[in-house]
Amino acid sequence: MTKLQAIIFDLDDTLYSERDYVLSGFQAVADWAAINLGIEAVKGYATLANLYFEGVRNNTFDRWLTLHAIDRSDLVPTLLDVYRQHIPKIEPFPEIVEILKTLAGSYQIGLVSDGYLAVQQRKWTALGLDAFFDAVVFSDSLGRENWKPSTAPFKLVLEQLNILPEFSVYIGDNPRKDFLGARQLGMQTIWFKRAMAEYGTLEPPGANYHPHLIAESLLQVLSSIDRLNL
Numbered sequence: 212m213t214k215l216q217a218i219i220f221d222l223d224d225t226l227y228s229e230r231d232y233v234l235s236g237f238q239a240v241a242d243w244a245a246i247n248l249g250i251e252a253v254k255g256y257a258t259l260a261n262l263y264f265e266g267v268r269n270n271t272f273d274r275w276l277t278l279h280a281i282d283r284s285d286l287v288p289t290l291l292d293v294y295r296q297h298i299p300k301i302e303p304f305p306e307i308v309e310i311l312k313t314l315a316g317s318y319q320i321g322l323v324s325d326g327y328l329a330v331q332q333r334k335w336t337a338l339g340l341d342a343f344f345d346a347v348v349f350s351d352s353l354g355r356e357n358w359k360p361s362t363a364p365f366k367l368v369l370e371q372l373n374i375l376p377e378f379s380v381y382i383g384d385n386p387r388k389d390f391l392g393a394r395q396l397g398m399q400t401i402w403f404k405r406a407m408a409e410y411g412t413l414e415p416p417g418a419n420y421h422p423h424l425i426a427e428s429l430l431q432v433l434s435s436i437d438r439l440n441l
């Protein structure tokens with residue numbers, strides 16, 4: 212096995228809990244609705260959070276308006292704007308800063324993240340991790356067609372780090388998109404498969420979508436990196 216030179220991370224549900232972002236956005240929507248629709252903020256937030264914990268992932272705001280007896284589907288785009296444009300209150304997983312400090316001594320550190328550019332940038336600013344990273348790539352800056360599993364954002368981050376794919380590893384949480392493109396380039400891959408993660412129970416949709424290694428905690432991610440380096 213070749214010696215690793217770069218560790219490249221996904222963002223959502225890899226460096227912080229995506230659930231915290233969702234709940235932070237719901238709070239912003241509830242605050243907006245308190246002012247503009249007269250829905251009491253505490254109640255509005257509670258019904259949104261309940262929908263989420265019940266597993267609702269589509270048409271959430273439509274269903275939420277109905278629950279509050281507001282027959283106004285035309286408001287949904289505005290609610291989505293409030294959600295996507297809010298300043299998120301999110302924090303990195305507790306172990307992340309120590310791990311990044313440890314890794315930064317031996318490796319170059321990179322990020323490849325999907326999602327709407329402005330939304331991802333706001334998350335990135337809120338997390339305050341930028342100083343640890345040598346290269347940060349938001350795939351949306353290359354166009355929607357270059358979101359993962361496209362190889363394009365991985366090529367770009369490796370170019371910025373000046374590292375060959377075989378000397379790098381990508382760590383992500385979503386087997387539907389995190390490992391295919393990275394593997395096609397020849398990168399190593401690790402699935403951070405946390406028990407409470409949004410995509411932790413998904414199955415890779417095909418043989419090429421599997422990671423090289425699976426880690427169920429961030430400490431296991433660290434030992435997996437060591438294993439790849441043997």
Ligand SMILES: [Mg+2]
Pocket residue numbers: 221222223224225383384385
């Ligand atoms: Mg993710």
